[in-house]
Amino acid sequence: MSSGPCHLSNTGDDTVIRARKLTKHFGDFEAVKGIDFEVRAGEAFGFLGPNGAGKSSTMRMIGAVSPVSSGELRIFGLDPVTDGRAIRARLGVVPQMDELDELLRVKENLVIYGRYFDIPLAQCKAKADELLDFVQLGDRADGKIRELSGGMKRRVTIARSLMSDPDILLLDEPTTGLDPQARHVLWDRLYRLKSQGVTLVLTTHYMDEAEQLCDRLVVMDHGQIVAEGSPAELIRTHSPREVLELRFVDPDNPGGPGAEINKAMSEKLDGVGARQEVLPDRILIYAENGEEALSEVHRREIEPETAMVRRSTLEDVFLRLTGRTLVD
Amino acid sequence: MAVSTPPPVRVWEHNFAIYKQVWASNVMASVIRPLMYVLGMGIGVGGLVDGGPRSGEVLDGLTYFQFFGPSMIATSAMMVLVNDALWPIHGGFKWHRVFFSQAATPITPGEIVTGVALWHFTKGLLASAGVGLVLALFPSIRSWGLLAAVLFGALTGLAFAAPITAWSAWREDTTSFPNINRFVIVPMFLFSGAFYPISQLPVWLQWFSRFTPVWHGVELGRGAVYGLLSFGQVVGHVAYLLLWCAVGMLLSRRVFADRLGN
Numbered sequence: 001m002s003s004g005p006c007h008l009s010n011t012g013d014d015t016v017i018r019a020r021k022l023t024k025h026f027g028d029f030e031a032v033k034g035i036d037f038e039v040r041a042g043e044a045f046g047f048l049g050p051n052g053a054g055k056s057s058t059m060r061m062i063g064a065v066s067p068v069s070s071g072e073l074r075i076f077g078l079d080p081v082t083d084g085r086a087i088r089a090r091l092g093v094v095p096q097m098d099e100l101d102e103l104l105r106v107k108e109n110l111v112i113y114g115r116y117f118d119i120p121l122a123q124c125k126a127k128a129d130e131l132l133d134f135v136q137l138g139d140r141a142d143g144k145i146r147e148l149s150g151g152m153k154r155r156v157t158i159a160r161s162l163m164s165d166p167d168i169l170l171l172d173e174p175t176t177g178l179d180p181q182a183r184h185v186l187w188d189r190l191y192r193l194k195s196q197g198v199t200l201v202l203t204t205h206y207m208d209e210a211e212q213l214c215d216r217l218v219v220m221d222h223g224q225i226v227a228e229g230s231p232a233e234l235i236r237t238h239s240p241r242e243v244l245e246l247r248f249v250d251p252d253n254p255g256g257p258g259a260e261i262n263k264a265m266s267e268k269l270d271g272v273g274a275r276q277e278v279l280p281d282r283i284l285i286y287a288e289n290g291e292e293a294l295s296e297v298h299r300r301e302i303e304p305e306t307a308m309v310r311r312s313t314l315e316d317v318f319l320r321l322t323g324r325t326l327v328d
Numbered sequence: 329m330a331v332s333t334p335p336p337v338r339v340w341e342h343n344f345a346i347y348k349q350v351w352a353s354n355v356m357a358s359v360i361r362p363l364m365y366v367l368g369m370g371i372g373v374g375g376l377v378d379g380g381p382r383s384g385e386v387l388d389g390l391t392y393f394q395f396f397g398p399s400m401i402a403t404s405a406m407m408v409l410v411n412d413a414l415w416p417i418h419g420g421f422k423w424h425r426v427f428f429s430q431a432a433t434p435i436t437p438g439e440i441v442t443g444v445a446l447w448h449f450t451k452g453l454l455a456s457a458g459v460g461l462v463l464a465l466f467p468s469i470r471s472w473g474l475l476a477a478v479l480f481g482a483l484t485g486l487a488f489a490a491p492i493t494a495w496s497a498w499r500e501d502t503t504s505f506p507n508i509n510r511f512v513i514v515p516m517f518l519f520s521g522a523f524y525p526i527s528q529l530p531v532w533l534q535w536f537s538r539f540t541p542v543w544h545g546v547e548l549g550r551g552a553v554y555g556l557l558s559f560g561q562v563v564g565h566v567a568y569l570l571l572w573c574a575v576g577m578l579l580s581r582r583v584f585a586d587r588l589g590n
């Protein structure tokens with residue numbers, strides 16, 4: 001389409017969110033530094049980044065609650081400054097922190113939330129039952145919020161966000177703090193929503209989550225977008241196919257940190273694989289073929305404590321782009 | 329398509345849903361507390377005061393029981409709403425964050441403030457009505473004017489709740505909250521003209537009484553029950569209470585908009 005550099009309108013294409021030089025200040029501090037991205041109808045779009053990257057700040061601007069400091073943002077082709085109410089009416093929001101009302105029962109939380117959207121009471125009640133079944137909490141309808149586990153609360157919050165049949169679902173760290181089983185249940189529900197045509201916009205710290213859920217994602221760091229693409233594209237572009245992980249134990253200081261020995265080993269490993277990354281506890285060797293790299297290590301008579309070959313992931317992309325690991 | 333509900337009423341519905349779970353204990357409190365006061369003060373102190381040398385002249389020809397009883401309407405609404413406007417409002421930003429939930433929906437921060445005020449007014453009506461019911465038990469007080477007094481009581485409650493809502497939304501913690509009760513509300517209560525006419529006070533303290541919304545509420549309540557006020561006086565007192573409501577709501581709108589949209 002032929003939009004001018006700074007002019008956006010609701011044209012026929014399927015872009016539902018469009019940001020140009022989107023910026024957010026808190027006082028002097030710039031939390032989001034002029035980012036550009038587009039989200040298309042029906043896709044799952046992710047913001048991946050470490051603490052403080054600006055993910056939530058961006059989500060709250062998209063949610064039409066936090067004013068844009070500068071740049072341009074359009075949701076459904078609408079400007080949140082003038083059409084905030086109309087935008088919010090079509091969004092479902094799962095905030096980073098659960099905001100369930102402990103003074104109300106589980107189902108009441110959903111019903112009252114539906115009323116905020118002016119959905120008739122009888123319809124709210126029917127919808128709440130349907131959604132509690134959808135998140136497999138139908139038996140908890142009359143239970144207390146306090147008695148739910150973290151994963152259950154998250155599912156209630158997701159059910160709540162769906163009360164208004166949103167076109168876009170904004171999920172800020174939907175699975176942080178959940179055990180693997182709870183995460184898989186949530187992922188499964190999100191897949192189903194996506195297959196029903198709901199556009200998903202989510203933030204996450206987790207590479208596997210981004211790889212599982214997102215069609216496209218942007219990697220954010222310090223308020224900027226440092227890479228963009230599908231998970232497979234990002235891995236292809238920014239990281240060789242496989243990773244050889246080596247751990248060494250310092251014979252002089254077996255229980256201590258491996259920094260010294262890793263540094264020494266790193267020199268000996270020079271030239272193995274395409275690239276290496278020295279972390280405090282291990283050395284990563286990036287290579288198209290991890291087994292071949294391992295043979296080369298043995299040929300040089302280097303004896304790691306453990307050696308493991310794995311496929312490279314978004315974690316490696318992030319490390320490559322920022323020089324830091326994502327989750328410590 | 330069903331008739332649309334104004335956004336502030338949807339906020340009100342949230343509060344009502346919570347109230348429905350605790351209404352029994354609330355209603356008990358709003359009837360029993362005034363009953364104790366009316367009996368304890370009205371009859372106990374009244375026995376000492378009535379027939380005293382100046383009682384006929386300073387109490388507008390009322391018995392002490394008649395004088396004190398209706399003032400409980402406004403003071404009870406004040407007491408209930410001061411607390412409703414402190415912790416639950418603060419919690420809406422800091423603990424359960426209900427205002428953030430509401431602001432993510434089509435409802436705007438300004439409408440949330442209006443909805444909260446609507447709810448506070450409702451709670452004021454309930455608290456005042458509890459006292460009104462107790463007073464209606466006594467033939468020497470019973471009158472249709474009690475209905476108007478209940479309305480004035482709710483207005484007095486809102487005149488406190490609206491500015492205190494702005495305060496508790498604005499504060500980062502609750503350390504000041506007990507002191508609001510101790511050093512602001514209790515003195516206002518004591519000098520409100522509920523227990524004795526403020527003409528008994530030194531002039532400078534009379535001005536303090538006139539400044540507080542609660543004195544205006546007390547005057548309105550008593551005036552409504554016994555027909556003591558001119559139309560102009562009623563308008564004056566009501567306007568003063570409305571002014572506090574309006575200032576409080578305007579301040580709340582600013583604080584809510586700042587907190588919810590940053």
Ligand SMILES: Nc1ncnc2c1ncn2[C@@H]1O[C@H](COP(=O)(O)OP(=O)(O)OP(=O)(O)O)[C@@H](O)[C@H]1O
Nearest residue numbers: 026031049050051052053054055056057058096590
């Ligand atoms: N209301 C605020 N006032 C001041 N600074 C803020 C505010 N909200 C966020 N920030 C700052 O902006 C930066 C980005 O915060 P944001 O919450 O967007 O990060 P995030 O990517 O969501 O991080 P996390 O993964 O920890 O949730 C942080 O440095 C944070 O301290």
Ligand SMILES: [Mg+2]
Nearest residue numbers: 055056057096
């Ligand atoms: Mg965040």
